[in-house]
Amino acid sequence: MGRSLSQVLTRWFLLFALLPTVILGYTTSRYVRETAEDLCCQVLASICQKEAEITAQWLRSREEELRTGARKMASTKTMPTIEGCKRLVYFDDRGQVIADTGENQDHHLEEAKQIVVGLTRERRLGGDRLFVSLNPVQRAVQVLVPVNSESEEGIRGFFWAEFDCSYLDTILSPVAFPQKTSGTIKELGAESSYLKKLVDFRFGYHPRLPNLGELKTFIANESSVITIGANGKNQQNTGHILEVAKSIKSYTPLLFSYENKSGEKMIVAGQKLSSNLVLLVEARKGDITRGVYTQGFSMIFLALFLVLMLTVPLSVLVTRKITEPLLHLTREAEKIAGGEFGRQIAINHPGEIGILASSFNEMSSRLQDFYEQLSRQIKELGEQKCELARRNEELELLQKELALKQAELLEANRLLKKMAYIDELTQVANRRSLIEEAKREVAQALRSKQPIGVVMIDVDNFKMINDVYGHDQGDAVLREVAATLKKNARECDIVGRYGGDEFAVILPGTELTGAVSFGKRLLGAFGEQFCNGKEPRVSVSIGVTSWEVKERQGEKPEHLLGELLQRADMALLEAKRKGRNRVVVYQGPLTNQNSQA
Missing domain, CATH: 3.30.70.270 (Reverse transcriptase/Diguanylate cyclase domain)
Structure with a gap:
């Protein structure tokens, strides 16, 4: 069943009204999304920079504590006690263990011995050089510090210390998750960095700070990765973190993006802590930009509602002013289609509808004249049909006579051909x-x-x-x-x-x-x-x-x-x-x- 003109006009009005609204909504949603993604990158870089500063400061503090402990050990002949240190080992310059607070022998300690022996043999180690390695199994940071000799130039020995990463979990948590703490944000200087950027962003979308667990912090070297936070557990499948860590050569934050195995878009900010140590902060892009699509669709639905509120009354008005005369013309046209020729329509309407009504009346009169003329022609056609039937009978007789003549002609042609090619006397070829x-x-x-x-x-x-x-x-x-x-x-x-x-x-x-x-x-x-x-x-x-x-x-x-x-x-x-x-x-x-x- 066909649609009425009023329905068609209403739908076209809705279409032309909705099109700019959809374009505006799409543009706004895209702008909000891009701005939120840019903010995500800035926040992640700020968090990475702040955590790198804190971690570097923590490493310097541990180094200073180790050097201070070495001086005390020289006078008291006892191993110093350092906060957060799980194990402390003292080597001489030949790599022999002089003192050890631990009991187990692991491969990390053996690696430290080899480093000490190699550096002492090659005489490449300066007095202020610091070596840092990672133990992912124990979630520990291992620091190797040379101890200078007080009486003569050179190295007296080495301190090898293993620090638990739980302390780093504690001091880095206020940076990544400031809403969980109140007193540490100001101390960390966050108000002038990433928190201020979050507060200043206000165009239609109010982003929230990430929840606990949505940001992940890693400390990595060329072969190992330790996850900071995450309830004291290392993250599995950290191969992508190692690849990113190898690409970081700068002491300022660098940004990387990739897709994980689940197809989620991830953002990573990384910064070097030392010559062989890198700090990285990872987040899902969707965790920080959550709410953008809901906000954009809300704006689009609001615009659609306003358009509908304007379009429906306008379509009713158009229906009354335009379609009612057209419907009247349609009804009269249906009557003419039923055989009521010569009908006239009385419509006093300005513009195109009045012209259409006048043309309709003229068409109706012409149809009446044409119908009368057609009736006369049908009558004449019947008479001509009888004459045509009589002529057809005569033609059939002529066709039969023609067929007989053609048969006679074919026989004559056959005889002529025979006479032309066959010798009449001998009946062989001439x-x-x-x-x-x-x-x-x-x-x-x-x-x-x-x-x-x-x-x-x-x-x-x-x-x-x-x-x-x-x-x-x-x-x-x-x-x-x-x-x-x-x-x-x-x-x-x-x-x-x-x-x-x-x-x-x-x-x-x-x-x-x-x-x-x-x-x-x-x-x-x-x-x-x-x-x-x-x-x-x-x-x-x-x-x-x-x-x-x-x-x-x-x-x-x-x-x-x-x-x-x-x-x-x-x-x-x-x-x-x-x-x-x-x-x-x-x-x-x-x-x-x-x-x-």
Whole structure:
């Protein structure tokens, strides 16, 4: 069922009103999203920078405590106690353990021994150099500090200390999650960095600070990664963190982004702490920018609601002002479609609708006139139909007569064709038909490189037969000769009357020996037919020739046919000269080479 005009207009109004609203909503949502993503990167960089400062300060404090403890150990001969230190080992300059607060021997301690021995041997270690390594299994930071000799230049020994990362969890938590603490934010200087940026951002979207667990802090070197926070557990699958850590060469925050195995977009900020240590902060982009899409869709739905509130009354007004006269015109048009021609509409409406009503009235009047004229023409058409039926009957009779005439014409054409190609007396091909068919066979022989034979037959003393026995008897002799030729020839052979009492037979695919055999067979057939005591006694002379593949190529069919007929005729003349009633083969110019078969 078709839609009404009012429905169509209302939907178009809604469409044109909604389109700019959707574009505006999309643009606003995109702007909010991009701004929020930029803020996310700035916040992450600020947190990374602040945590790097705190961690570097913590490392310097641990180094200073170790050096202070070394000085105390020199005077008290006892191992110092350092806050947060899980294990403390003192090496001499040869890598031998002098004192150890732990009991177990692990591979990290062995690595420290190797570093001490190697550096002492190569004399590459300065007095202020600090070595830091990581123990992911124990979540510990291992620090190797040289202890300078007080009496002489050089290194007296080394302190190797292992610090638990739980203390770092405590001091870095206020930086990453300031809403969980109150007194430490001001002390860390966050108000002038990332918190101020969060508070200043106000265009339609009010972001919140990340919840506990949404930010992840890592300390990494080239081979190990430790997770800070995370309830005291290291994160699994930290290969991507190692890849990012290897790319960080700057002591200022650098930003990286990637997709994890779950397809989530992640942002990582990283900064170097020392020559072999990097601090990284990782967050899901969606955790910080949460709420952007809800805010954008709310703005779009609000705009759509306002558009609908404006469009519905406007569509009602358009329906009343425009569609009501059109509906009236539609009803009148339906009545005319039902056969009520000549109806008139009284609509006094300015503009296009008034013009449409006037045109409608004129159309109705013209339809009435056309209907009356059409009725008259239908009546006249009925009368003409009767006349046409009578003419059709006459035409059918004429067609039958024409069919009879055409059949007679076809029969006459067939007889004419027979007269043109068949010799009337002998009922074999006449000279014209013989030449045409022989020419086609010669052309085929040249193309397929097959031999072809030609035999010429002439009735001996035919003039005497006519003079002695009369022309009727001579005609009978010619008919019997033609019948004998057709009887002994193959279906593919061509038998024709060459002229007068002379006949020719074309033998496709027949070599000279085959043509000679055919000639001899004819002599035998004529001997049996005319030598049984009836008069007149008839004999024939036969000339034979052929074209074979070994002869010259490239001849035109008509030239080759003429030459073959001439050869056979010359052989025929030679047969008559030698006494008639024989077969003579043409083997070259008429010399002694011509042989009698």
